[in-house]
Amino acid sequence: MLIKRLLEFAGIEPQRFLVKWVSSSEGQKFADTISELAAAIKALGPNRKYRDAL
Amino acid sequence: MKISEQIRDYAKKMLEEGEVKQFIGFEKGRLPFHSTPVFITEPGQVERLIWDDYCITNLSKYLVNFSHEDGKTALVVKGCDSRGIVRLIQDHQLQREKLVLIGIPCQGMKDSLRFFSKGDDSLLSPGGKCQSCTHPNPVLYDILIGEEVKSVNMDRFKKTEEIENLNIDERYLYWSREFARCIRCYACRNVCPACSCLSCYLDQHRVDWHGKDPAENASYLLTRAIHVAGRCIECGECARVCPTGVSVMELNKKLIKDINELFGEQDAGVDFSQTHPLCQYHTDDPDDFQ
Numbered sequence: 001m002l003i004k005r006l007l008e009f010a011g012i013e014p015q016r017f018l019v020k021w022v023s024s025s026e027g028q029k030f031a032d033t034i035s036e037l038a039a040a041i042k043a044l045g046p047n048r049k050y051r052d053a054l
Numbered sequence: 055m056k057i058s059e060q061i062r063d064y065a066k067k068m069l070e071e072g073e074v075k076q077f078i079g080f081e082k083g084r085l086p087f088h089s090t091p092v093f094i095t096e097p098g099q100v101e102r103l104i105w106d107d108y109c110i111t112n113l114s115k116y117l118v119n120f121s122h123e124d125g126k127t128a129l130v131v132k133g134c135d136s137r138g139i140v141r142l143i144q145d146h147q148l149q150r151e152k153l154v155l156i157g158i159p160c161q162g163m164k165d166s167l168r169f170f171s172k173g174d175d176s177l178l179s180p181g182g183k184c185q186s187c188t189h190p191n192p193v194l195y196d197i198l199i200g201e202e203v204k205s206v207n208m209d210r211f212k213k214t215e216e217i218e219n220l221n222i223d224e225r226y227l228y229w230s231r232e233f234a235r236c237i238r239c240y241a242c243r244n245v246c247p248a249c250s251c252l253s254c255y256l257d258q259h260r261v262d263w264h265g266k267d268p269a270e271n272a273s274y275l276l277t278r279a280i281h282v283a284g285r286c287i288e289c290g291e292c293a294r295v296c297p298t299g300v301s302v303m304e305l306n307k308k309l310i311k312d313i314n315e316l317f318g319e320q321d322a323g324v325d326f327s328q329t330h331p332l333c334q335y336h337t338d339d340p341d342d343f344q
Contacts, residue, residue: 001340002283002332005312006276006305009218011226019343049226050233050272 012049015040057105057158060199061130064156068128069097074154075125078116080109088166091116105130110163110183112289114138114247117148126152132160134289136192137323138247141287144326147250157195159203162187165294183290183303186210193324210288214307229272235298236271242292242302243278248285248322279305284313284332287323316340 001019008014018037022030065077081092081102089108093116094100114135120127131139136157142148162184164176176182188210191202217225240256243249255263256274264274279302286306293303314320317331317339 001316001342002309002312003280006279006308008222009225009305009308010229010272010276011222011224013222021341021344050230051269 010050012047013044015044016047057199058103061103061105061156062100064197065094065100065103065128066097068154069094069100073126074128075123076120077103077128078113079103079130080105080111082106083108083166085166085170087164087169105158107164108166110165110294112138112245112247112291114142115245115250117153118142118250118252121148121152126154128154128156131155131157131192131195132163133187133189133191133193134160134287134291136194137189137287137321138289139323140194140326141285141323142247142250144323144330145250145285155192155195155197157192157198159191159198159200160184160187161190161203162206167294183294186288186290188288188321189324211307211311213301214304214311217304218308232300233271233275234268235300236268236275237298238266238271238274239297241295241297242300245291245295246282247287247289247291248282249278275300275302275305278302279309282306283309284330285322286310288321 004014004017004019007017018033020033022033061079065079068074069077075095077094077100079092079094080089082088082104083090087108089104089106089110091111091113092102094103109130109132112134113129113131115138117127117129117139129135129139136155139148139153139155143150162182165182168182185206186208188205190205192198217228220228243254243256255261264270264277283306286309288303288306288310290303292306293299293301296302313331320328320331322330
């Protein structure tokens, strides 16, 4: 939660970061979580923030 | 009697009687408007000790170097130094019985670096580290010199909120300019009483956890902030020592503000009974990751 808020504070889209509690027996929940995350990141496009030397 | 003279008297007595092995305080620096930490081991040297408006350095981090040596160390402490010591004792980096603390209530210190760069010699210089001090009186001491002072009640999260209120692109622009100035001297890490690991991941070149490419400045500064989250005592030394003036302290303030919002109001390094906010669990903790 703190990292998510800190990244948001630094100007990174909070949708790019996810912490979720998924048990090893919850295969479907894991697949759904990752699909949702991948779709959210695809919609945002590649992140170049803080990647290139300024 | 002046505070400087009282410090000298105590130092002389302690060193002559062999109660302490060394005395850490301040002496006049080589430049005017500048005082620098000094390590006194001989009773004959106590005349070097002074106390003035420029004793801004937080001395608590020095103690880590002597924690495994025999003998006691005496130290002059302001509010921020004492909080650093409480924090280090809580982290088992120091032993209380090996310290003799001379507490001095502090009305804010003048910053020689700000004086030379900006001509600013106010005690609570705007943007300076003492401006948002919440504990000017030492929280831990053996001997107290001087009268207790009242804390100056300023809004310590004002700038944090200003940055929060920018939109996401403005925030990125602000921080990318800040991070771009970082020269990775690690002064902010070295001076920090919460950064007490003797072996830091940043120095482990062989493992190569973290490179020195300028593009990695952001991850360095954000990681450093997370590493001290919940332990930062808000002494502001990280921002004061930064040679390029990166507003390092704003990242710490943001984390302190968030911890206060999420896990309840608390100040690190004030009370021995208070445990680290990120090292405990309550059933009513916020859990939006579920």
